[in-house]
Amino acid sequence: MTITVAIDCMGGDHGPRVTVPAAIQLVRNHSDVRVILVGLTESIRPFLGDAAVGRIALRHATEVVAMDESPALTLRTKKDSSMRVAINLVKQGDADACVSAGNTGALMAISRFVLKMLPGIDRPAICAVLPTLTGHTHVLDLGANVDCSPGHLLQFGIMGASLVSAIEHRDRPTVGILNIGEEEIKGNDVAKRAAELLWASGLNFIGNIEGDGLYKGEADVIVCDGFVGNVALKASEGLAQLLATFLRQEFRRNLFTKLAAVVAMPVLNKFKKRVDHRQYNGATLLGLKGIVVKSHGSADVLAFTRALQRATEEARSGVLARISERIAQQQPLQETA
């Protein structure tokens, strides 16, 4: 089966300078993948160079969504933006997935408007992969929904578990809910009621996960509301930057430490590669009738290629059908919730 990925080439901090080389990389690495490069063709072409690779199509789009633009305004006015045209290609069945490094809010709004939600899902959720001591975990929502009901968190659990089942061919991935262990009350009201729904859901639910559990491999899927998920993810990014800065400063302190850095460099580079957040780039907008992957805005070619690969894997695995099936099973239960 050939997979076609529509790429919003104009999105992100770097636009075609990153998105086009990443697209070329993707089709070079995967002989069964086609890409449609969407955007201002005059901006895209220079980066195509003489890449003698087939399976690359161009689709002109006259507008570009700015990173700080209002999603609502974008939705109403920019009907021919590269982002919207890429999403339209998925809607029309011309592409199996689309990827954008653009404005998250606009991507959410347009995707939801154009593709619509899967039956039984109220809202899309942003799902990303985080490294853990034992491998990795899928966490959702990471910022699409700031106020979630228990029922939404149940839907996130179902979608996350379906995604992991589909991509990693695992029957019953474990699902946990992010909560806090402090205090008598042990967590907030929404999390407690969501846990009740999850226990009754038939998912392989394992209960509460505290913040540090995000990186311990305690569950294959961890659900949380988008506010807390976003803060946890960004706090982690901030801490990683702090530690990297301090480590660099210590190795640059004097001649001796600089020599030590030279000796330690191969080890430090392996470490760096292992924890390289670019490897984890590409968050899925789950719950839509189509596959939409959001790349980090600052992604470089390596990172954006990873997001493209994620979209390809999801398209190949039939994740949408998996979610729909699972939600249909849940329906009677959910209605009583």
Place this chain on the structure above:
Amino acid sequence: MTITVAIDCMGGDHGPRVTVPAAIQLVRNHSDVRVILVGLTESIRPFLGDAAVGRIALRHATEVVAMDESPALTLRTKKDSSMRVAINLVKQGDADACVSAGNTGALMAISRFVLKMLPGIDRPAICAVLPTLTGHTHVLDLGANVDCSPGHLLQFGIMGASLVSAIEHRDRPTVGILNIGEEEIKGNDVAKRAAELLWASGLNFIGNIEGDGLYKGEADVIVCDGFVGNVALKASEGLAQLLATFLRQEFRRNLFTKLAAVVAMPVLNKFKKRVDHRQYNGATLLGLKGIVVKSHGSADVLAFTRALQRATEEARSGVLARISERIAQQQPLQETA
């Protein structure tokens, strides 16, 4: 002025084995500090050894609060626990502050019951110090309150700013609110309404801080509800452990990497010392009519000594009077909120 610190010697994972040597360390380092060691004297004495240090008093308490005990039950039944007796010493004016590494929920419940809240403060908040690129920041609440109103977040801002003013002798510390930048909505409803109150408060409020801003030194004080604060803090702990584990694994991979580790060891040790979370041990329960500092349960002697130092500094700085004054100024404004 002599400062007297009451120490719950039985709390934490290690009890007197850690708390007593830390107390000895504190009085050795500070000639104007007295300590009252509270707990089972027969358990405490062996660790006092022949420490020929004055300024150490013992106060027998017959009960011990277990780490997993229900706070409500503890509050009702264990009237002679080391934790409660230590807090009573503050209430009676026999101590200027107390420190415990015990059960957080019980410490909160007993402190609140025995000491009562400062006028104008509804709930206590847990405030801790985090390292940043430029120094450090105070963050509250870290788990005492899972559902906060905008007015509570305003109170946290006032308390945090008063604490920093008192301890660091700074006139107008900057205050930010933890929020998310994703989506059109830019944050949840409570955070938005709290920001309005904070803008109008007369505090040096600087607006929203995203998760990664926690470690960037963007504000001297960052307020958030206890659920999100606790998850962010624990997620950071989890990530730090993950990175430390991966770094260790890379340096232990083979003979060459082990040699590199030997060469890099002095640098790595300096780095480790710089980011050592033990240096930041000791969270303050702010808002009470008395100084109560909570140590991490797993604290070792170095970490517990830091918590004792924090309590000493707060007692010396007159932080409670500072909070009361600031809240009194705010009162008319708050009532309209």
